[in-house]
Amino acid sequence: MxxxxxxxxxxxxxxxxxxxxxxxxxxxxxxxxxxxxxxxxxxxxVPGAPEGAAWVWGEEDFIGRLNLLTPSRVIVASKQIRSGEIVPLNLPLNVPEQPAFSREPFLHEIKTVAEGLAYDDLYHLNTQSGTQWDGFRHFAHFPSQTFYNNTKGEDVTGPQANEKCSIHHWAEHGIAGRGVLLDYRGYAHKKGINYDPYEYYPISYEELYHCGKDQGIDIRPASQGGDIKIGDILFIRSGFVERYHSLPREETQALALREHALGKDDGQRYAGLSQEERVIDWLHDCYFAAVAGDAPAFEAWPSHEEYHLHEFILALWGMPLGEMLDLERLAQTCRQKNRWFFFFTSAPANVHGGVSSHVNGTAVF
Known part of the structure; x- marks a missing residue:
């Protein structure tokens, strides 16, 4: 035991x-x-688990930190709905036109069922091509080659494939809770901090703390006297979407097709959270139900450590990780209202055996 x-x-x-x-x-x-x-x-x-694994919800658990979104916490989170304003957090399915890491672009075709009377859509897409949830099958703990809760590669593909850590488990549970935005990009503009979201730029815990303080938020967990409650859903705006829309089409395509390889010399480079110990402790100890950002990797990419935040967040803790969310209008709304907490809901794809999903996320004020 x-x-x-x-x-x-x-x-x-x-x-x-x-x-x-x-x-x-x-x-x-x-x-x-x-x-x-x-x-x-x-x-x-946890016997049989890598060191630092939080496989604590039972051997048959495949939703991880989503367990924290209990009915009582959702009821409390719903009290964030005051004016009823709806802010979608999804990029169009074809944005970015060329997804990062040379992934397949979204393709859309109209199928004629009856000319002038009825039509269908045909989509071809990679769920990592735009606004996305990284599912627990997406990224393993590298040293043990193990996904969340002792899921292995042979559970995902091959003759022994099954539904361990399939994205449909999230869909069946649902995602709804209190969201909190840290607008680091807005803070950086205000303080004259210049960086390119298309280049490696690690955002430290210290910077996030001061960003929160500037917004009137103590980003520490409530257990340490801060404002973050168990089950909150974290959003961090690094400015990638803003930067994407400011660049010519040819440049964004070339940047997305930069040579990709494991290691700190990777040609794919993006701003995101630092892999420092203080960030890891903070992400864990706040007991976020999920975390998300507007960049292709959430963490600063490539990692300059021997590990990735993805390994902790997905494989060791079972915490849903969102990337490429459109946080531009959300940041504007939060700043106008001087409210950085809101109600958030997401509907992951109900695909048995699925790896990941588009977010289909909405903030409500």
């Missing part, structure tokens, strides 16, 4: 919970309605 590191005895925890009216997650499988969860440094050791 897994044991939590550096914590009080179960009896003492029970007494503390009784006195404080909290519920502490101790022995897996955890109850999603718990109010206190271990920090990254206190994670339980």
């Amino acid at each position: 897994a044991e939590v590191k550096n914590t009080s005895s179960p009896r003492l925890t029970q007494i503390k919970d009784f006195l404080t009216m909290n519920k502490t997650a101790t022995t897996p499988p955890w109850d999603p309605d718990c109010t206190i969860f271990p920090s990254r440094k206190e994670l339980p050791n």
